[in-house]
Amino acid sequence: MKILIADDSRVMRQIVIRTLRQAGHGGHDIVEAENGRDALAKVATESPDLVLSDWNMPEMNGIDCLSALRASGSQVPFGFVTSEGSEDMRARATAAGAAFLIAKPFTPEAFDDALRSVL
Amino acid sequence: MSTVSQERYDAPTLDDVAFVVDEVWRSLLGDEEGLDRLDHPGHALDHRVGTWTGAVSVTGEWRATVTVELGADAAGPLAARMLALPDDEPPTDADIADAVGELVNMVGGNVKSLMPGPSALSLPLVAAGRAAHPSELVEVTRLDAAWHDRAVRFTVAIPRH
Numbered sequence: 001m002k003i004l005i006a007d008d009s010r011v012m013r014q015i016v017i018r019t020l021r022q023a024g025h026g027g028h029d030i031v032e033a034e035n036g037r038d039a040l041a042k043v044a045t046e047s048p049d050l051v052l053s054d055w056n057m058p059e060m061n062g063i064d065c066l067s068a069l070r071a072s073g074s075q076v077p078f079g080f081v082t083s084e085g086s087e088d089m090r091a092r093a094t095a096a097g098a099a100f101l102i103a104k105p106f107t108p109e110a111f112d113d114a115l116r117s118v119l
Numbered sequence: 120m121s122t123v124s125q126e127r128y129d130a131p132t133l134d135d136v137a138f139v140v141d142e143v144w145r146s147l148l149g150d151e152e153g154l155d156r157l158d159h160p161g162h163a164l165d166h167r168v169g170t171w172t173g174a175v176s177v178t179g180e181w182r183a184t185v186t187v188e189l190g191a192d193a194a195g196p197l198a199a200r201m202l203a204l205p206d207d208e209p210p211t212d213a214d215i216a217d218a219v220g221e222l223v224n225m226v227g228g229n230v231k232s233l234m235p236g237p238s239a240l241s242l243p244l245v246a247a248g249r250a251a252h253p254s255e256l257v258e259v260t261r262l263d264a265a266w267h268d269r270a271v272r273f274t275v276a277i278p279r280h
Contacts, residue, residue: 011201057242084232104229
């Protein structure tokens with residue numbers, strides 16, 4: 001399985017990869033993207049099975065990336081990993097077609113629960 | 120110190136900020152790496168070693184600036200730990216800026232979630248230097264803490280009423 005991780009912070013991409021490993025999901029192929037626009041392009045070229053995306057990113061944010069993916073016909077499972085976990089954000093994520101929203105700070109258990117819902 | 124009574128302003132409590140910071144710090148560095156909260160800070164930031172500052176802004180129903188300040192003696196090891204760098208590979212300035220930015224992004228995002236919404240969180244800004252609020256902002260919450268005896272400070276400032 002291939003997972004695309006979109007975050008403008010290299011530190012956070014590393015932490016997400018480490019947390020995936022701690023959650024028992026360390027055997028997947030990982031593709032990294034630096035923002036929503038990069039993620040949009042890499043969904044087309046890399047055909048990931050899941051996108052884990054930050055919300056707040058330069059160039060193109062996560063929610064715009066998700067909207068663009070759905071508008072283009074892509075139904076790739078998409079989950080947010082973001083520092084904002086308010087009910088308003090969760091509602092917007094769900095309405096745009098996100099499978100889940102993991103709020104930072106997160107635990108390996110939160111990742112496992114979320115990934116099991118889409119794998 | 121320009122801190123004011125929280126009753127007059129819509130501000131997170133010190134305990135709220137301390138809880139958020141503790142959760143974020145442990146998630147980034149592990150449970151064994153908690154921050155020591157300093158209710159009566161005996162040592163302020165030592166600006167002689169250089170200071171890194173990260174800031175995010177919240178705009179909308181609630182407006183604020185959330186900052187973190189930490190010395191280079193804390194920022195470097197923080198970045199190295201977050202990136203899991205080997206001992207012989209010191210973090211670059213870009214690594215440190217990335218780490219400090221993510222730290223303040225996570226703290227700011229969680230503080231924002233505690234306050235009235237809807238509101239939006241800016242991208243983090245990071246610089247080498249002290250944080251100084253412009254006159255239209257007033258500091259309402261300040262958390263002084265220590266990590267391995269190195270000072271770390273978080274503040275929340277909001278527009279004056």
